[in-house]
Amino acid sequence: MSGITAAERAEIRAMARELGHRELTPRAASLDAGGQDVLAECWRLLVELGLDRVLLDEQHGGAGLGIPDLLATIEELAVGDGGTAMCVLLCNAALATLADEQLEDVPAGARWALVPATSGTEVTISDGQLDGRLACALGAHGADGLVILLDGPEPAASAVGAGAAGLMLERDLEQMGLRAAPAASVELTGVRCAPALGGSDGRADGGSAELSVEDALALLRAGTAAIAHGIARRAYEMALEYAHARRQGGVAIIEHDAVSDMLSAMAVRLACWPGIAVDSAGLAVDPAQALAVNIAATDAAVASTNDAVQVFGGTGYMVETGVEKLMRDAKYCQLFPEPNWVAHDELMRSL
Amino acid sequence: MRSITADRSLREQFPRLAADGGGLDVRELERLRTRARRFADEHVRPRALEIDRRTGEDPSWFDWDLVRAGGEQGMLGFMIPKPAGGGGARCTQSAVVMEELCAACPGIALIFGAHALGFSPLLLGGPSQWDGVLAELVASERTGEPLLMACAITEPEAGTDVEDPDLLARARITSHARRVPGGFRLSGTKRFISNGSVARWITLLMPTDPRRPVETWTCFLLDTRSEGFAVARVEHKMGQRACPAAELTFDEVFVPDERVVSREGDGAGATMIVLASSRPPVGAIATGIARGAYERVLGWLEEDRAARGLLERQHVQLALAGMEEEIHLARQAYMDAATELDHGTLGGVMSNPAARALEHVPASFRRRARIRSWLSSDRARDATIALLHRSTSDRAMTRSLALSSMAKAHGGDVAMHVTGAALELVGLHAGPVRAELEKLWRDAKLTQIYEGTNQLNRLEVYRGLCRSETISCLPPLRRAQPDTDGRAHTNGDAGAYLDADAPRHASVDGGGGRS
Numbered sequence: 001m002s003g004i005t006a007a008e009r010a011e012i013r014a015m016a017r018e019l020g021h022r023e024l025t026p027r028a029a030s031l032d033a034g035g036q037d038v039l040a041e042c043w044r045l046l047v048e049l050g051l052d053r054v055l056l057d058e059q060h061g062g063a064g065l066g067i068p069d070l071l072a073t074i075e076e077l078a079v080g081d082g083g084t085a086m087c088v089l090l091c092n093a094a095l096a097t098l099a100d101e102q103l104e105d106v107p108a109g110a111r112w113a114l115v116p117a118t119s120g121t122e123v124t125i126s127d128g129q130l131d132g133r134l135a136c137a138l139g140a141h142g143a144d145g146l147v148i149l150l151d152g153p154e155p156a157a158s159a160v161g162a163g164a165a166g167l168m169l170e171r172d173l174e175q176m177g178l179r180a181a182p183a184a185s186v187e188l189t190g191v192r193c194a195p196a197l198g199g200s201d202g203r204a205d206g207g208s209a210e211l212s213v214e215d216a217l218a219l220l221r222a223g224t225a226a227i228a229h230g231i232a233r234r235a236y237e238m239a240l241e242y243a244h245a246r247r248q249g250g251v252a253i254i255e256h257d258a259v260s261d262m263l264s265a266m267a268v269r270l271a272c273w274p275g276i277a278v279d280s281a282g283l284a285v286d287p288a289q290a291l292a293v294n295i296a297a298t299d300a301a302v303a304s305t306n307d308a309v310q311v312f313g314g315t316g317y318m319v320e321t322g323v324e325k326l327m328r329d330a331k332y333c334q335l336f337p338e339p340n341w342v343a344h345d346e347l348m349r350s351l
Numbered sequence: 352m353r354s355i356t357a358d359r360s361l362r363e364q365f366p367r368l369a370a371d372g373g374g375l376d377v378r379e380l381e382r383l384r385t386r387a388r389r390f391a392d393e394h395v396r397p398r399a400l401e402i403d404r405r406t407g408e409d410p411s412w413f414d415w416d417l418v419r420a421g422g423e424q425g426m427l428g429f430m431i432p433k434p435a436g437g438g439g440a441r442c443t444q445s446a447v448v449m450e451e452l453c454a455a456c457p458g459i460a461l462i463f464g465a466h467a468l469g470f471s472p473l474l475l476g477g478p479s480q481w482d483g484v485l486a487e488l489v490a491s492e493r494t495g496e497p498l499l500m501a502c503a504i505t506e507p508e509a510g511t512d513v514e515d516p517d518l519l520a521r522a523r524i525t526s527h528a529r530r531v532p533g534g535f536r537l538s539g540t541k542r543f544i545s546n547g548s549v550a551r552w553i554t555l556l557m558p559t560d561p562r563r564p565v566e567t568w569t570c571f572l573l574d575t576r577s578e579g580f581a582v583a584r585v586e587h588k589m590g591q592r593a594c595p596a597a598e599l600t601f602d603e604v605f606v607p608d609e610r611v612v613s614r615e616g617d618g619a620g621a622t623m624i625v626l627a628s629s630r631p632p633v634g635a636i637a638t639g640i641a642r643g644a645y646e647r648v649l650g651w652l653e654e655d656r657a658a659r660g661l662l663e664r665q666h667v668q669l670a671l672a673g674m675e676e677e678i679h680l681a682r683q684a685y686m687d688a689a690t691e692l693d694h695g696t697l698g699g700v701m702s703n704p705a706a707r708a709l710e711h712v713p714a715s716f717r718r719r720a721r722i723r724s725w726l727s728s729d730r731a732r733d734a735t736i737a738l739l740h741r742s743t744s745d746r747a748m749t750r751s752l753a754l755s756s757m758a759k760a761h762g763g764d765v766a767m768h769v770t771g772a773a774l775e776l777v778g779l780h781a782g783p784v785r786a787e788l789e790k791l792w793r794d795a796k797l798t799q800i801y802e803g804t805n806q807l808n809r810l811e812v813y814r815g816l817c818r819s820e821t822i823s824c825l826p827p828l829r830r831a832q833p834d835t836d837g838r839a840h841t842n843g844d845a846g847a848y849l850d851a852d853a854p855r856h857a858s859v860d861g862g863g864g865r866s
Contacts, residue, residue: 121780122657136779173404174786176793183779248512250521258806306767306796309589313510314543314800317589318596324589324796331774331792339778341666 004065012069016076019049020230024080031081031180032325036142039180042084047109051077051088055096060103062095066282067219071226078230079237082329083180085230086336089223090114090139090181094147096211096219097157097196106145113139115186116220116337118151123188125156128195130166130188138336141171141184147196147216148188155213158193166191177325177332211284218287220337221294222276228294228301228333229273235301235308235326236266243311253311262307269300291347295340301330361447364679365686375690380447383429383440387448390424391455399456399593403790406458406592411585413549413595414459421463422497426452428489430467432474434710434717435481436489441701442628443689446635450682453639454646457794458593460639462499464632465545465594469500471625472554472570472612477735478709479726480612482718484552484572501546503555503573503599504622506539513556514626514803515811516565516619516822524564526601528557528571534607535559537571540583540600545801547597548582550575556618568618572610579604590793614732617826623752624824628692630755630802634685637762637798638678641769644791645674648773651784658777670776674769681758681765688754696751699742706738736826748824753815756808759798763805766795 004012023045024031030038046052054070056062063069070092078085094112095103106112115137117123123132130148140146143162150156160167168187175183197212211219240263243254253259274296277289305327309316316323334340361381362368368377394417405412421427430445431437440448445467452460470488473480484500491498504513512522526539537557547553553573558564573580579602586596613621649671652658661667693701700706716722725731770792777785799805814820 134780135782136785138779174789176789247508247523248510249515249518256806258804258810302771309796310799310804310806313804314505315510317797317800318543319587319589327589327796328793331771332779334775335779339775341670341775342778345666 004069009069009072012065013072013076015049016051016073017079019045019051020077020080020085024077024084028081028322028325029320031083034179034182036182039084039087039142039182042081042180043087043111044109046077046084046088052091052109052111053095054088054092056103060095060100061108067222067278067285068276068282071222071276071278074223075226075230075233078227079234081180082227082231082326082333083178085227086178086181086224087111087113087139089220089227093211093216093219093223094145097147097149097216098159099196102159102194102196110144111139111142112145112147113137113143113181114147114149114216114220115140116149116151116217118149118217118338118342123148123150125150125158125193128192130158130160130191130193132188134186134188136172136175136183137186138178138183138332139181140169140186141182146186148186148193149213149216151213151217157196157213157216159196160188160191160193164191164193177328177330178336214287215284217337218285218290221287221290221343222285224333224336225276225290225294225297228297228330229270231326231330231333232266232270232297232301232304235305235323235330236263236270238323238326239263239266239308239311242315259311262311266304266307269304272300273297288347288350291343291350295343295347298330298334298340302327302334305330364682367686375443375694380444383438383444384447384451386424387426387451390421390426391452394420395452395455395459399459400786400790402456402593403458403590406595407587410587410592410595411548414593417459417593418462418497418499419495422492422495425492426463427466427492427497427499431470431485431489432481432710434478434712434714435485436493437485441689441693441697442631443686443693446632446685446689449632449635450639450642450685453636454643456593457636457640457643457791457797458591460636461545461591461594464636465501466499466550467632468502468625468629469546469550469552469554471628472502472621473572475621475624475735476612476732477706477738478717479731479735482714482723482726486714488552498551499546499549501544501550501553502625503541503544503547503553505541505543507542507598510543511804511807514622515807516623519568519619520565522564524558524561526557527561528559528569528606530559531605534605535569535571535611537573537579537601537604537606540598542598543586543596543801544599545594545596547599548585548595553599554612556622559615565619567616568622569615570612570618570621571606572612573601573604573606574610577604577606589796590790591797609727613736613826614729620824620826623822624748626802627696627748627752627755627824630752630759630808631685631689631692633798633802634681634688634755634758634762637759637766637795638681638685640766640791640795640798641674641678641681641762644770644773644788644795645671645678647784647787647791648674648776651777651781655782655784657781661776667776670772674772677765677769681762684754684761685758688751688758691754692751696743696747700739703738703742733828737828739825740828743825745824746819746821749815749820749822752822752824753812756803756811756815759802760805760808760812763795763798763800766798767792770795 027038050063053062054065057064074085074089090113094114121134146160148158166189169184172183246253277286308323312323429438429440433439508523512518528535528537556570559567581600583598583600652662774788
């Protein structure tokens with residue numbers, strides 16, 4: 001990780017916050033509606049700022065930053081739109097697993113996605129060929145390439161270009177949340193793939209992040225937690241503003257305990273955000289802590305977004321308000337990269 | 352999908368029925384439930400996702416074929432009184448039907464539920480309403496061209512406010528019914544009105560004096576073909592999309608005197624009675640949603656290859672047991688509220704000899720001009736109110752309202768929790784069942800909001816049960832009306848119909864009463 005100063009780190013976060021506020025929030029409804037043009041437009045903006053390659057070194061067109069910067073960035077982007085933040089996370093995580101020579105083939109501005117084929121999926125690898133299927137792979141639709149992450153007894157990460165023979169991607173039209181990270185069902189029939197994480201020690205040697213499968217999964221979990229936290233922040237902001245503006249029974253609804261109790265609970269959940277522990281080099285997330293934070297942050301986001309809709313009442317149930325979208329996005333965070341009850345299992349195993 | 356709970360008899364679902372039937376005709380109730388289930392299986396479940404998708408793209412799209420199919424099964428008129436040609440079912444039956452339909456699709460069920468909510472204020476009008484719109488609704492159902500109703504209460508600046516008399520007094524009501532010769536001119540906007548864009552008739556509540564909304568809150572029966580009425584827009588909702596929620600505008604819409612439901616100023620109490628009878632079915636809606644999620648996840652665990660081995664996990668077993676437990680308790684809550692209302696609070700009204708005798712008067716006689724004129728007179732309306740006072744009390748209504756609110760709030764929370772937990776069990780990679788569960792989860796959220804937010808409902812529980820307060824629900828025996836000079840007077844000689852022994856139900860609480 002480059003030795004950036006605290007001031008620089010704050011500047012990066014501020015830039016991401018400004019981008020989320022100025023560019024993503026106004027487009028959140030269109031992104032949620034699945035507008036590919038809007039996503040492409042947003043992606044161009046993100047690429048211009050180098051947010052697609054935060055973890056890569058300059059040689060590979062990256063910013064050479066560390067995981068804390070990536071997590072801070074996607075948290076701020078998630079305040080604007082959770083789905084877009086998920087795209088950034090998936091792309092950064094995917095590219096960080098690629099080897100030098102693989103990265104050289106990835107053109108600037110390409111959007112890749114890391115696809116965890118963990119529990120509940122039927123993907124296998126044998127003799128360099130991938131077979132199986134996977135439903136609702138976030139960010140896979142429209143991606144230029146995928147890194148498929150196989151967990152289990154023999155962890156592996158495999159890079160597949162979007163046009164690879166035997167790879168079928170079909171847009172998941174039922175996707176309920178994080179819709180700016182368009183999901184696809186993935187069908188793999190003898191797809192030849194290149195092993196990612198090609199370093200001699202089983203870690204990626206291309207970017208500065210040098211991720212292992214375990215690291216990549218931990219990054220996904222930590223990143224999803226950061227996104228959930230960003231979504232919960234947005235829910236709180238919206239609910240608080242509405243509670244001051246809306247009047248019931250002759251007073252602003254924040255004056256009603258029934259409402260202020262919910263807002264207080266949301267504030268408490270935000271205050272309990274523990275942050276994510278990263279190693280001293282800023283290159284790896286502690287896997288157990290990532291699991292724990294993922295569980296806590298996504299549960300908190302689900303609870304807070306549900307409360308936010310409740311504060312809005314009937315108005316919050318209407319799509320145009322934009323607050324019910326936060327609820328759907330938060331729910332998807334709770335299910336990614338695995339449902340929280342599975343994450344609990346993983347956590348107990350790791351402990 | 353395997354339907355475990357639907358295979359259970361009513362006596363299994365409601366153990367108390369095994370003892371004495373709880374005052375219910377269990378066999379008849381079972382027949383009604385079977386009819387609802389058949390409709391759900393044949394028409395609702397197979398179309399639920401498709402309708403959700405279509406209405407997600409175009410909120411104003413509406414499936415009239417489905418309404419016609421429901422009409423063929425009597426799903427529109429079973430709550431209408433028998434003398435008007437309907438099935439004569441009450442809150443309990445409505446709740447049981449709602450659970451069945453909602454296990455298949457809450458949005459579609461809401462079409463039928465909102466329709467029943469639309470005509471429910473008319474039921475308070477007694478015989479005067481039997482031969483009007485209620486009979487027309489039944490006739491339309493029989494001819495295969497059903498008409499729908501809606502109930503319009505919520506306003507852009509007043510949602511929760513209008514469902515509680517205390518809040519209503521300080522609410523920002525912008526609608527107004529202005530008295531004119533022969534009736535009223537209605538102006539204003541109503542919002543989030545289920546079935547609002549497809550209803551032929553709408554019952555709606557507005558004050559005749561916006562400065563005194565509680566005292567002048569009045570229920571009107573509106574013909575949606577009236578000049579000045581418009582559907583401003585249909586909302587794009589998170590869930591329960593099959594039933595459109597519309598914003599309605601009223602620009603000096605004329606409503607004649609005879610379409611004032613009950614009496615001017617009786618609306619606030621009537622709203623409480625309507626809510627007491629509509630919240631148990633909302634509890635049932637929520638229970639049905641939870642049951643639908645539970646059945647789907649159980650079916651997936653038993654049948655889907657991707658779920659192999661999961662049923663062996665204690666975590667999954669505990670989650671399923673928790674769902675079963677929550678659903679069972681939510682069901683008992685709505686059944687308690689519904690049976691209390693039907694057989695306790697309003698039981699006396701239904702079993703009153705005079706009321707029963709009226710039901711047996713042939714419609715041909717009742718429809719004679721002079722009889723009809725008398726039935727819609729102030730005297731007859733007052734007599735209906737007097738009967739209500741003789742048969743029940745504000746305290747009993749408040750208690751019923753509290754039980755209903757408890758069933759509604761608890762059910763809504765159960766629906767959210769069970770659908771969320773079911774979704775978590777299957778995860779993102781589960782295939783088709785995921786879309787069904789996601790839809791139910793989106794649908795479930797509304798049950799915590801409509802018919803009063805859960806917070807408001809719990810405050811009703813506090814007042815009605817924790818504090819034993821009494822809310823004025825019953826229309827007063829004599830309605831004081833403002834004269835042109837602003838002085839109050841009582842209408843006509845309604846006093847002639849008062850029973851001298853009728854109890855006056857002042858507040859009986861030990862403090863904090865609101866009567």
